[in-house]
Amino acid sequence: MKPPRFAYYDPASVAEAVELKSRFGTDALVLAGGQSLMQDLNTRRTRPDALLDINRITSLQELQVGPTHLELGALVRQHRLETDPAVRRAVPLLTGVTHHIGHVENRHRGTVGGSMAQADPWAELPTAAVTLDAEMVIEGPAGRRVEAARDFFTGRGTTSIAPDELLVAVRFPLTPADAGWGFVEVARREGDRAMAAAAAQLRLDDAGRVASIAIGLTSITDHPVRAAETEAQLLGQVPTADAVAAAARAVEQQVDRADDVHATLGYRRHLAITVTQRAVLAAVQRAQEGDRP
Amino acid sequence: MTTQAHMGADPTVQRVITARINGRDVTRAVDTRTTLADWLRDELDLVSVHLGCEHGVCGACTVLLDGQSVRACLLLAVQADGHDVETVESLSGDPNDLHPIQQAFHEEHGLQCGFCTPAMVLRTKEILEERRERTDEEVRQEISGILCRCTGYQNIVNAVQCAARKLYAGSPAPIASGTGTGGSTDPHPGA
Numbered sequence: 104m105k106p107p108r109f110a111y112y113d114p115a116s117v118a119e120a121v122e123l124k125s126r127f128g129t130d131a132l133v134l135a136g137g138q139s140l141m142q143d144l145n146t147r148r149t150r151p152d153a154l155l156d157i158n159r160i161t162s163l164q165e166l167q168v169g170p171t172h173l174e175l176g177a178l179v180r181q182h183r184l185e186t187d188p189a190v191r192r193a194v195p196l197l198t199g200v201t202h203h204i205g206h207v208e209n210r211h212r213g214t215v216g217g218s219m220a221q222a223d224p225w226a227e228l229p230t231a232a233v234t235l236d237a238e239m240v241i242e243g244p245a246g247r248r249v250e251a252a253r254d255f256f257t258g259r260g261t262t263s264i265a266p267d268e269l270l271v272a273v274r275f276p277l278t279p280a281d282a283g284w285g286f287v288e289v290a291r292r293e294g295d296r297a298m299a300a301a302a303a304q305l306r307l308d309d310a311g312r313v314a315s316i317a318i319g320l321t322s323i324t325d326h327p328v329r330a331a332e333t334e335a336q337l338l339g340q341v342p343t344a345d346a347v348a349a350a351a352r353a354v355e356q357q358v359d360r361a362d363d364v365h366a367t368l369g370y371r372r373h374l375a376i377t378v379t380q381r382a383v384l385a386a387v388q389r390a391q392e393g394d395r396p
Numbered sequence: 397m398t399t400q401a402h403m404g405a406d407p408t409v410q411r412v413i414t415a416r417i418n419g420r421d422v423t424r425a426v427d428t429r430t431t432l433a434d435w436l437r438d439e440l441d442l443v444s445v446h447l448g449c450e451h452g453v454c455g456a457c458t459v460l461l462d463g464q465s466v467r468a469c470l471l472l473a474v475q476a477d478g479h480d481v482e483t484v485e486s487l488s489g490d491p492n493d494l495h496p497i498q499q500a501f502h503e504e505h506g507l508q509c510g511f512c513t514p515a516m517v518l519r520t521k522e523i524l525e526e527r528r529e530r531t532d533e534e535v536r537q538e539i540s541g542i543l544c545r546c547t548g549y550q551n552i553v554n555a556v557q558c559a560a561r562k563l564y565a566g567s568p569a570p571i572a573s574g575t576g577t578g579g580s581t582d583p584h585p586g587a
Protein backbone atom coordinates (compact mmCIF):
# COMPACT_ATOMS: atom_id res chain seq x y z
CA MET A 104 0.00 0.00 0.00
CA LYS A 105 2.66 2.48 -1.05
CA PRO A 106 2.65 4.53 -4.26
CA PRO A 107 4.71 3.04 -7.10
CA ARG A 108 7.64 4.94 -8.57
CA PHE A 109 6.81 7.98 -10.67
CA ALA A 110 8.53 11.17 -11.78
CA TYR A 111 7.10 14.02 -9.74
CA TYR A 112 6.57 17.45 -11.26
CA ASP A 113 5.00 20.45 -9.58
CA PRO A 114 4.50 23.06 -12.29
CA ALA A 115 4.05 26.65 -11.09
CA SER A 116 1.85 27.80 -13.96
CA VAL A 117 -0.88 26.50 -16.24
CA ALA A 118 1.42 26.96 -19.24
CA GLU A 119 4.06 24.78 -17.60
CA ALA A 120 1.46 22.13 -16.72
CA VAL A 121 0.10 22.06 -20.28
CA GLU A 122 3.66 21.75 -21.58
CA LEU A 123 4.22 18.73 -19.32
CA LYS A 124 0.91 17.19 -20.39
CA SER A 125 1.90 17.60 -24.02
CA ARG A 126 5.20 15.92 -23.29
CA PHE A 127 3.85 12.94 -21.33
CA GLY A 128 0.36 12.53 -22.79
CA THR A 129 -1.48 9.60 -21.24
CA ASP A 130 1.63 8.56 -19.26
CA ALA A 131 1.08 11.46 -16.85
CA LEU A 132 -1.70 11.92 -14.32
CA VAL A 133 -2.70 15.21 -12.73
CA LEU A 134 -2.70 15.34 -8.93
CA ALA A 135 -5.18 17.89 -7.57
CA GLY A 136 -6.76 17.13 -4.18
CA GLY A 137 -5.66 13.50 -4.36
CA GLN A 138 -8.74 12.07 -2.65
CA SER A 139 -9.21 9.53 -5.46
CA LEU A 140 -5.86 9.46 -7.24
CA MET A 141 -3.83 8.87 -4.07
CA GLN A 142 -6.10 5.91 -3.28
CA ASP A 143 -5.38 4.50 -6.73
CA LEU A 144 -1.64 5.10 -6.34
CA ASN A 145 -1.47 3.53 -2.88
CA THR A 146 -3.34 0.46 -4.04
CA ARG A 147 -1.41 0.52 -7.34
CA ARG A 148 -4.51 0.43 -9.44
CA THR A 149 -2.64 3.01 -11.49
CA ARG A 150 1.08 3.40 -12.26
CA PRO A 151 1.72 6.62 -14.14
CA ASP A 152 5.21 7.46 -15.42
CA ALA A 153 4.75 11.02 -14.25
CA LEU A 154 2.65 12.75 -11.63
CA LEU A 155 1.83 16.41 -12.27
CA ASP A 156 1.00 18.04 -8.94
CA ILE A 157 -0.88 21.25 -9.78
CA ASN A 158 -1.31 22.42 -6.18
CA ARG A 159 1.32 25.13 -6.57
CA ILE A 160 -0.56 26.89 -9.37
CA THR A 161 -2.13 29.71 -7.38
CA SER A 162 -4.22 31.05 -10.27
CA LEU A 163 -6.26 27.83 -10.15
CA GLN A 164 -7.30 28.54 -6.55
CA GLU A 165 -9.39 31.59 -7.42
CA LEU A 166 -13.12 31.91 -6.98
CA GLN A 167 -14.87 34.75 -8.76
CA VAL A 168 -18.46 35.89 -8.81
CA GLY A 169 -19.01 37.64 -12.14
CA PRO A 170 -22.14 39.31 -13.56
CA THR A 171 -23.48 36.07 -15.03
CA HIS A 172 -21.36 33.23 -13.62
CA LEU A 173 -19.61 31.90 -10.57
CA GLU A 174 -16.19 30.83 -11.78
CA LEU A 175 -14.41 28.23 -9.68
CA GLY A 176 -10.72 27.61 -10.34
CA ALA A 177 -9.96 23.91 -10.68
CA LEU A 178 -8.16 23.92 -7.32
CA VAL A 179 -10.93 25.49 -5.25
CA ARG A 180 -11.31 23.08 -2.32
CA GLN A 181 -14.72 21.46 -1.90
CA HIS A 182 -14.90 22.62 1.73
CA ARG A 183 -14.99 26.20 0.49
CA LEU A 184 -18.24 25.51 -1.39
CA GLU A 185 -19.86 24.59 1.94
CA THR A 186 -18.48 27.49 3.94
CA ASP A 187 -18.02 30.51 1.65
CA PRO A 188 -21.15 32.71 1.82
CA ALA A 189 -20.37 34.01 -1.68
CA VAL A 190 -20.95 30.51 -3.08
CA ARG A 191 -24.19 30.07 -1.16
CA ARG A 192 -25.48 33.39 -2.48
CA ALA A 193 -24.38 32.76 -6.07
CA VAL A 194 -25.28 29.08 -6.55
CA PRO A 195 -26.95 27.67 -3.43
CA LEU A 196 -27.32 24.18 -4.93
CA LEU A 197 -23.52 23.84 -4.86
CA THR A 198 -23.42 24.41 -1.14
CA GLY A 199 -26.25 21.92 -0.74
CA VAL A 200 -24.57 19.09 -2.66
CA THR A 201 -21.07 19.51 -1.26
CA HIS A 202 -21.90 18.27 2.20
CA HIS A 203 -22.52 14.84 0.65
CA ILE A 204 -19.00 14.50 -0.81
CA GLY A 205 -17.06 12.01 1.32
CA HIS A 206 -16.16 13.29 4.77
CA VAL A 207 -14.98 16.73 5.81
CA GLU A 208 -11.38 15.45 5.91
CA ASN A 209 -11.76 14.67 2.18
CA ARG A 210 -13.45 17.99 1.40
CA HIS A 211 -10.67 19.97 3.06
CA ARG A 212 -8.36 18.69 0.37
CA GLY A 213 -10.61 17.57 -2.51
CA THR A 214 -11.06 20.05 -5.34
CA VAL A 215 -13.77 21.12 -7.76
CA GLY A 216 -11.66 20.36 -10.83
CA GLY A 217 -10.48 17.04 -9.47
CA SER A 218 -14.03 15.85 -8.93
CA MET A 219 -15.02 16.85 -12.47
CA ALA A 220 -11.98 15.26 -14.12
CA GLN A 221 -12.29 12.10 -12.03
CA ALA A 222 -15.88 11.81 -13.29
CA ASP A 223 -17.00 9.06 -10.97
CA PRO A 224 -20.58 7.96 -11.72
CA TRP A 225 -21.60 8.55 -8.08
CA ALA A 226 -19.99 12.00 -7.76
CA GLU A 227 -22.06 14.98 -6.66
CA LEU A 228 -20.29 17.94 -8.30
CA PRO A 229 -20.48 16.54 -11.85
CA THR A 230 -24.22 16.09 -11.32
CA ALA A 231 -24.53 19.70 -10.15
CA ALA A 232 -22.59 20.79 -13.25
CA VAL A 233 -24.87 18.88 -15.63
CA THR A 234 -28.02 20.06 -13.82
CA LEU A 235 -27.02 23.72 -13.86
CA ASP A 236 -25.53 23.75 -17.38
CA ALA A 237 -22.07 24.62 -16.12
CA GLU A 238 -19.20 25.20 -18.52
CA MET A 239 -15.78 23.58 -18.33
CA VAL A 240 -12.82 25.82 -19.13
CA ILE A 241 -10.04 23.69 -20.60
CA GLU A 242 -6.57 24.78 -21.61
CA GLY A 243 -4.33 23.05 -24.13
CA PRO A 244 -1.42 23.84 -26.44
CA ALA A 245 -3.79 25.65 -28.82
CA GLY A 246 -5.26 27.84 -26.07
CA ARG A 247 -8.53 27.83 -24.16
CA ARG A 248 -11.76 26.14 -25.04
CA VAL A 249 -15.07 25.99 -23.23
CA GLU A 250 -17.24 22.90 -23.17
CA ALA A 251 -20.78 22.39 -21.88
CA ALA A 252 -20.92 20.05 -18.87
CA ARG A 253 -23.32 17.72 -20.62
CA ASP A 254 -20.78 17.10 -23.41
CA PHE A 255 -17.85 16.93 -20.99
CA PHE A 256 -18.79 13.69 -19.19
CA THR A 257 -18.48 10.84 -21.65
CA GLY A 258 -18.65 7.72 -19.47
CA ARG A 259 -17.46 6.11 -16.29
CA GLY A 260 -14.34 8.05 -15.28
CA THR A 261 -13.95 9.56 -18.73
CA THR A 262 -14.26 13.12 -19.97
CA SER A 263 -13.54 15.09 -23.13
CA ILE A 264 -10.23 16.40 -21.72
CA ALA A 265 -7.52 15.48 -24.25
CA PRO A 266 -4.20 14.06 -22.97
CA ASP A 267 -2.46 17.40 -23.62
CA GLU A 268 -5.17 19.49 -21.94
CA LEU A 269 -5.85 20.68 -18.39
CA LEU A 270 -9.21 21.57 -16.82
CA VAL A 271 -8.59 25.04 -15.35
CA ALA A 272 -12.01 26.25 -14.17
CA VAL A 273 -15.71 25.48 -13.97
CA ARG A 274 -18.32 28.21 -14.55
CA PHE A 275 -21.75 27.93 -13.01
CA PRO A 276 -24.53 30.30 -14.14
CA LEU A 277 -25.68 32.45 -11.20
CA THR A 278 -28.91 31.08 -9.76
CA PRO A 279 -31.89 33.40 -10.42
CA ALA A 280 -33.26 35.04 -7.27
CA ASP A 281 -36.65 33.32 -7.63
CA ALA A 282 -35.29 29.80 -8.21
CA GLY A 283 -35.61 26.95 -5.74
CA TRP A 284 -33.28 23.97 -5.51
CA GLY A 285 -33.25 20.52 -3.98
CA PHE A 286 -30.71 17.76 -3.57
CA VAL A 287 -31.46 14.33 -2.15
CA GLU A 288 -29.01 11.47 -1.89
CA VAL A 289 -29.31 7.94 -0.53
CA ALA A 290 -26.11 6.24 0.70
CA ARG A 291 -25.55 3.44 3.18
CA ARG A 292 -23.67 5.60 5.67
CA GLU A 293 -22.59 9.20 6.13
CA GLY A 294 -19.89 9.89 3.52
CA ASP A 295 -20.46 6.74 1.48
CA ARG A 296 -20.95 6.74 -2.26
CA ALA A 297 -24.42 7.62 -3.46
CA MET A 298 -26.57 4.68 -4.46
CA ALA A 299 -28.75 7.29 -6.13
CA ALA A 300 -29.06 11.05 -5.90
CA ALA A 301 -30.99 13.79 -7.65
CA ALA A 302 -30.44 17.52 -7.98
CA ALA A 303 -33.23 19.86 -9.06
CA GLN A 304 -33.56 23.55 -9.70
CA LEU A 305 -36.73 25.27 -10.89
CA ARG A 306 -38.68 28.51 -11.12
CA LEU A 307 -42.42 29.03 -10.81
CA ASP A 308 -44.53 31.61 -12.67
CA ASP A 309 -47.15 33.84 -11.03
CA ALA A 310 -49.79 31.13 -11.39
CA GLY A 311 -47.56 28.63 -9.60
CA ARG A 312 -46.71 26.67 -12.76
CA VAL A 313 -43.21 25.42 -13.49
CA ALA A 314 -41.55 28.10 -15.66
CA SER A 315 -38.18 26.37 -15.94
CA ILE A 316 -36.80 23.16 -14.51
CA ALA A 317 -33.58 21.14 -14.52
CA ILE A 318 -33.09 17.76 -12.88
CA GLY A 319 -29.81 15.84 -12.76
CA LEU A 320 -29.27 12.26 -11.62
CA THR A 321 -26.27 10.61 -9.97
CA SER A 322 -25.20 7.01 -9.87
CA ILE A 323 -27.94 5.62 -12.07
CA THR A 324 -25.82 5.17 -15.20
CA ASP A 325 -22.08 5.54 -15.94
CA HIS A 326 -22.13 9.36 -15.90
CA PRO A 327 -24.41 12.14 -14.65
CA VAL A 328 -27.50 12.69 -16.78
CA ARG A 329 -30.50 14.99 -16.95
CA ALA A 330 -33.97 13.61 -16.32
CA ALA A 331 -35.22 15.07 -19.60
CA GLU A 332 -38.57 13.25 -19.68
CA THR A 333 -39.45 14.22 -16.12
CA GLU A 334 -38.44 17.82 -16.82
CA ALA A 335 -40.67 17.89 -19.94
CA GLN A 336 -43.65 16.46 -18.07
CA LEU A 337 -43.44 19.06 -15.31
CA LEU A 338 -42.78 22.14 -17.43
CA GLY A 339 -45.88 24.36 -17.48
CA GLN A 340 -47.63 22.24 -14.82
CA VAL A 341 -48.55 23.11 -11.26
CA PRO A 342 -46.11 20.87 -9.33
CA THR A 343 -48.50 19.22 -6.91
CA ALA A 344 -47.25 16.20 -4.97
CA ASP A 345 -49.21 13.93 -7.31
CA ALA A 346 -47.90 15.58 -10.47
CA VAL A 347 -44.30 15.33 -9.24
CA ALA A 348 -44.74 11.70 -8.21
CA ALA A 349 -46.15 10.81 -11.63
CA ALA A 350 -43.44 12.65 -13.56
CA ALA A 351 -40.65 11.17 -11.42
CA ARG A 352 -41.63 7.68 -12.62
CA ALA A 353 -40.09 8.50 -16.00
CA VAL A 354 -36.54 8.29 -14.58
CA GLU A 355 -36.95 4.54 -14.03
CA GLN A 356 -36.06 3.89 -17.69
CA GLN A 357 -32.79 5.81 -17.37
CA VAL A 358 -31.35 3.52 -14.70
CA ASP A 359 -29.02 0.98 -16.27
CA ARG A 360 -26.33 0.24 -13.71
CA ALA A 361 -25.87 -3.48 -13.20
CA ASP A 362 -26.46 -5.00 -9.78
CA ASP A 363 -23.51 -4.39 -7.49
CA VAL A 364 -22.71 -4.82 -3.81
CA HIS A 365 -24.41 -1.52 -3.03
CA ALA A 366 -27.74 -2.04 -4.78
CA THR A 367 -29.60 -4.20 -7.26
CA LEU A 368 -30.89 -2.68 -10.46
CA GLY A 369 -34.44 -2.92 -9.14
CA TYR A 370 -33.60 -1.17 -5.90
CA ARG A 371 -31.69 1.54 -7.75
CA ARG A 372 -34.72 2.15 -9.97
CA HIS A 373 -36.87 2.52 -6.90
CA LEU A 374 -34.34 4.90 -5.35
CA ALA A 375 -34.00 6.97 -8.52
CA ILE A 376 -37.73 7.66 -8.57
CA THR A 377 -37.78 8.47 -4.88
CA VAL A 378 -34.81 10.87 -4.87
CA THR A 379 -36.12 12.63 -7.99
CA GLN A 380 -39.51 13.13 -6.41
CA ARG A 381 -38.05 14.44 -3.14
CA ALA A 382 -35.49 16.72 -4.80
CA VAL A 383 -38.16 18.32 -7.00
CA LEU A 384 -40.52 18.80 -4.06
CA ALA A 385 -37.72 20.42 -2.05
CA ALA A 386 -37.03 22.75 -4.97
CA VAL A 387 -40.73 23.62 -5.26
CA GLN A 388 -40.87 24.44 -1.57
CA ARG A 389 -37.80 26.68 -1.74
CA ALA A 390 -39.14 28.44 -4.85
CA GLN A 391 -42.43 29.07 -3.05
CA GLU A 392 -40.78 30.30 0.12
CA GLY A 393 -38.14 32.39 -1.61
CA ASP A 394 -35.36 30.72 0.36
CA ARG A 395 -32.44 32.94 -0.65
CA PRO A 396 -29.90 34.37 1.78
CA MET B 397 19.38 22.21 -1.41
CA THR B 398 22.96 21.28 -0.49
CA THR B 399 21.90 17.76 0.37
CA GLN B 400 20.14 17.47 -2.95
CA ALA B 401 23.06 18.93 -4.92
CA HIS B 402 25.50 16.84 -2.99
CA MET B 403 23.64 13.62 -3.60
CA GLY B 404 22.91 14.64 -7.16
CA ALA B 405 19.33 13.52 -6.61
CA ASP B 406 16.81 13.80 -9.43
CA PRO B 407 14.21 16.37 -8.22
CA THR B 408 11.43 14.28 -9.71
CA VAL B 409 12.44 11.47 -7.33
CA GLN B 410 13.77 13.26 -4.27
CA ARG B 411 13.32 16.74 -2.83
CA VAL B 412 14.49 18.66 0.19
CA ILE B 413 11.48 20.08 1.99
CA THR B 414 10.89 22.28 5.01
CA ALA B 415 7.68 21.87 6.94
CA ARG B 416 6.56 23.20 10.31
CA ILE B 417 5.87 20.06 12.32
CA ASN B 418 4.23 20.56 15.71
CA GLY B 419 5.58 24.09 15.83
CA ARG B 420 9.15 23.32 14.76
CA ASP B 421 10.65 23.78 11.31
CA VAL B 422 11.96 20.49 9.98
CA THR B 423 14.11 20.22 6.85
CA ARG B 424 14.67 16.80 5.28
CA ALA B 425 15.25 15.10 1.98
CA VAL B 426 12.20 13.03 1.04
CA ASP B 427 11.39 10.64 -1.76
CA THR B 428 8.63 12.24 -3.80
CA ARG B 429 6.54 9.07 -3.64
CA THR B 430 6.58 8.88 0.18
CA THR B 431 3.21 9.65 1.71
CA LEU B 432 2.95 12.26 4.43
CA ALA B 433 1.77 9.55 6.83
CA ASP B 434 4.81 7.34 6.21
CA TRP B 435 7.17 10.30 6.48
CA LEU B 436 5.74 11.42 9.81
CA ARG B 437 5.86 7.90 11.25
CA ASP B 438 9.02 6.46 9.77
CA GLU B 439 11.29 9.48 9.44
CA LEU B 440 10.08 11.81 12.17
CA ASP B 441 9.02 9.11 14.62
CA LEU B 442 5.58 10.66 15.12
CA VAL B 443 3.98 7.27 15.66
CA SER B 444 0.63 8.67 16.75
CA VAL B 445 -0.13 8.81 13.03
CA HIS B 446 -1.74 5.40 12.71
CA LEU B 447 -2.14 3.61 9.42
CA GLY B 448 -5.24 1.49 9.16
CA CYS B 449 -6.25 1.23 5.53
CA GLU B 450 -3.63 3.35 3.74
CA HIS B 451 -6.15 4.40 1.15
CA GLY B 452 -8.30 7.06 2.69
CA VAL B 453 -11.12 5.07 4.23
CA CYS B 454 -10.53 4.72 7.98
CA GLY B 455 -9.29 8.15 9.08
CA ALA B 456 -6.75 6.74 11.56
CA CYS B 457 -3.99 8.77 9.88
CA THR B 458 -5.77 12.12 10.35
CA VAL B 459 -3.46 15.09 11.01
CA LEU B 460 -4.07 18.83 10.89
CA LEU B 461 -2.60 20.49 7.80
CA ASP B 462 -2.62 24.27 8.22
CA GLY B 463 -5.18 23.67 10.97
CA GLN B 464 -7.53 21.50 8.90
CA SER B 465 -8.06 17.78 9.35
CA VAL B 466 -6.78 15.73 6.40
CA ARG B 467 -5.97 12.10 5.70
CA ALA B 468 -2.16 11.89 5.78
CA CYS B 469 -2.13 8.70 3.68
CA LEU B 470 -3.67 10.67 0.79
CA LEU B 471 -0.94 13.32 0.76
CA LEU B 472 2.63 13.12 -0.36
CA ALA B 473 5.25 14.31 2.11
CA VAL B 474 6.57 16.67 -0.55
CA GLN B 475 3.19 18.42 -0.51
CA ALA B 476 3.78 19.47 3.10
CA ASP B 477 6.69 21.65 1.95
CA GLY B 478 6.06 25.13 3.34
CA HIS B 479 3.03 24.02 5.34
CA ASP B 480 2.14 23.45 8.97
CA VAL B 481 1.44 19.93 10.20
CA GLU B 482 0.14 19.05 13.63
CA THR B 483 -0.03 15.58 15.16
CA VAL B 484 -1.34 14.61 18.56
CA GLU B 485 2.24 14.68 19.92
CA SER B 486 1.85 18.47 20.01
CA LEU B 487 -0.70 18.21 22.84
CA SER B 488 0.95 16.47 25.77
CA GLY B 489 3.18 13.45 26.16
CA ASP B 490 3.09 13.62 29.95
CA PRO B 491 0.52 11.24 31.47
CA ASN B 492 0.43 13.39 34.60
CA ASP B 493 -0.25 16.60 32.71
CA LEU B 494 -2.63 15.80 29.87
CA HIS B 495 -4.13 18.33 27.50
CA PRO B 496 -7.81 18.93 28.42
CA ILE B 497 -8.98 16.95 25.37
CA GLN B 498 -6.77 14.00 26.29
CA GLN B 499 -7.97 14.29 29.89
CA ALA B 500 -11.58 14.22 28.69
CA PHE B 501 -10.98 11.04 26.65
CA HIS B 502 -9.38 9.51 29.75
CA GLU B 503 -12.21 10.46 32.09
CA GLU B 504 -15.02 9.42 29.74
CA HIS B 505 -13.34 6.18 28.63
CA GLY B 506 -13.34 7.55 25.08
CA LEU B 507 -10.96 4.82 23.93
CA GLN B 508 -10.36 1.12 24.19
CA CYS B 509 -7.52 -0.07 21.95
CA GLY B 510 -6.53 3.52 21.17
CA PHE B 511 -5.98 3.02 17.46
CA CYS B 512 -8.42 5.73 16.38
CA THR B 513 -7.70 7.98 19.35
CA PRO B 514 -5.01 10.33 17.97
CA ALA B 515 -7.28 11.06 15.01
CA MET B 516 -10.32 11.53 17.25
CA VAL B 517 -8.42 13.87 19.56
CA LEU B 518 -7.18 16.03 16.69
CA ARG B 519 -10.61 16.18 15.09
CA THR B 520 -12.07 17.12 18.48
CA LYS B 521 -9.54 19.92 18.76
CA GLU B 522 -10.47 21.18 15.30
CA ILE B 523 -14.22 21.20 15.84
CA LEU B 524 -13.99 22.72 19.32
CA GLU B 525 -11.87 25.53 17.93
CA GLU B 526 -14.80 26.30 15.63
CA ARG B 527 -17.35 26.42 18.42
CA ARG B 528 -18.33 24.81 21.69
CA GLU B 529 -21.99 23.89 21.44
CA ARG B 530 -23.08 20.79 19.57
CA THR B 531 -25.78 18.21 20.09
CA ASP B 532 -24.59 14.62 20.49
CA GLU B 533 -26.02 13.96 17.03
CA GLU B 534 -23.91 16.77 15.56
CA VAL B 535 -20.79 15.43 17.29
CA ARG B 536 -21.43 12.02 15.74
CA GLN B 537 -21.70 13.59 12.34
CA GLU B 538 -18.50 15.65 12.82
CA ILE B 539 -16.44 12.58 13.75
CA SER B 540 -17.99 10.33 11.10
CA GLY B 541 -14.85 10.43 8.95
CA ILE B 542 -12.91 8.39 11.51
CA LEU B 543 -13.71 4.75 12.15
CA CYS B 544 -13.57 3.29 15.65
CA ARG B 545 -13.88 -0.48 15.86
CA CYS B 546 -14.03 -0.64 19.66
CA THR B 547 -16.11 1.90 21.49
CA GLY B 548 -19.39 2.08 19.62
CA TYR B 549 -18.71 5.83 19.64
CA GLN B 550 -20.90 6.70 22.62
CA ASN B 551 -17.99 7.32 24.97
CA ILE B 552 -16.16 9.27 22.28
CA VAL B 553 -19.19 11.53 21.95
CA ASN B 554 -19.20 11.91 25.74
CA ALA B 555 -15.49 12.73 25.67
CA VAL B 556 -15.96 15.42 23.03
CA GLN B 557 -18.72 17.04 25.09
CA CYS B 558 -16.59 16.77 28.23
CA ALA B 559 -13.65 18.35 26.39
CA ALA B 560 -15.90 21.19 25.28
CA ARG B 561 -16.81 21.90 28.91
CA LYS B 562 -13.19 21.80 30.00
CA LEU B 563 -11.87 23.97 27.20
CA TYR B 564 -14.53 26.59 27.52
CA ALA B 565 -14.71 26.60 31.34
CA GLY B 566 -13.91 30.04 32.74
CA SER B 567 -12.31 32.64 30.53
CA PRO B 568 -10.40 33.32 28.52
CA ALA B 569 -10.89 29.96 26.88
CA PRO B 570 -7.37 28.70 26.18
CA ILE B 571 -8.23 27.17 22.85
CA ALA B 572 -10.15 30.11 21.46
CA SER B 573 -6.89 31.72 20.41
CA GLY B 574 -6.21 28.81 18.04
CA THR B 575 -6.90 28.51 14.35
CA GLY B 576 -10.51 29.57 14.49
CA THR B 577 -12.73 28.38 11.66
CA GLY B 578 -11.77 25.87 9.00
CA GLY B 579 -10.64 28.50 6.53
CA SER B 580 -7.83 29.83 8.69
CA THR B 581 -4.24 29.61 7.59
CA ASP B 582 -2.72 30.46 10.96
CA PRO B 583 0.61 28.63 10.93
CA HIS B 584 0.65 28.15 14.71
CA PRO B 585 -2.30 26.00 15.73
CA GLY B 586 -0.52 24.49 18.73
CA ALA B 587 -2.47 24.27 21.96
Ligand code: FES
Nearest residue numbers: 449450454455469
Ligand atom coordinates in the same frame (compact mmCIF):
# COMPACT_ATOMS: atom_id res chain seq x y z
S1 FES C 1 -4.82 5.06 6.94
FE1 FES C 1 -5.33 6.94 6.03
S2 FES C 1 -7.49 6.84 5.99
FE2 FES C 1 -6.95 4.84 6.67
Ligand code: FES
Nearest residue numbers: 508509544545546
Ligand atom coordinates in the same frame (compact mmCIF):
# COMPACT_ATOMS: atom_id res chain seq x y z
S1 FES D 1 -10.57 2.65 20.46
FE1 FES D 1 -10.08 0.97 19.21
S2 FES D 1 -10.52 1.75 17.24
FE2 FES D 1 -11.29 3.30 18.50
